[in-house]
Amino acid sequence: MYNRVCGACHAGQLPNAPKRGDQAAWKPRLAQGMDTLVQHVTQGFKAMPPRGLCMDCSTEDYHAVIQLMVSEPGP
Numbered sequence: 001m002y003n004r005v006c007g008a009c010h011a012g013q014l015p016n017a018p019k020r021g022d023q024a025a026w027k028p029r030l031a032q033g034m035d036t037l038v039q040h041v042t043q044g045f046k047a048m049p050p051r052g053l054c055m056d057c058s059t060e061d062y063h064a065v066i067q068l069m070v071s072e073p074g075p
C-alpha cells in the first residue's frame, strides 16, 4: 500500500511531505498522537490529499502504513 499510494509523495519528492524513515520530520507530527495522524490522512491535511488518494484503504491500513513510514527508511 505504501508503494502503491503513499510512496508517490512520501519518498522525498515533495519537500513538505514528511519522508519515510525521517525521524526528525515525523517526531513533531507523531506528538499529535496516532489517532490524529490517521484522522488527518482520512480527511486530508494542508497539502496532504484526503485518504492519501487511496479510496480502498481502511483505518487499520493507515495505522499500519504510518507506523512503517515513521519507523523504517525505504523507497
Ligand code: HEC
Binding pocket: 002, 005, 006, 007, 008, 009, 010, 014, 016, 017, 018, 029, 032, 036, 037, 038, 040, 041, 045, 046, 047, 048, 049, 051, 052, 053, 054, 057, 062, 065, 066
Ligand atoms: C499527493 C501527495 C501525497 C500522497 C499520495 C500522500 N501524502 Fe501524506 N502528506 C503529503 C503532504 C504534502 C504532507 C504534509 C502536509 C503539511 O503538513 O503541510 C503529508 C502529510 C502526511 C502525514 C502527517 C499529517 C500531520 O498531521 O502532520 C501523514 C501521517 C501522512 N501524510 C500519511 C500518508 C499516508 C498514510 C499516505 C498513503 C495512504 C499518504 N500520506 C499519501 C502528501 C501526500
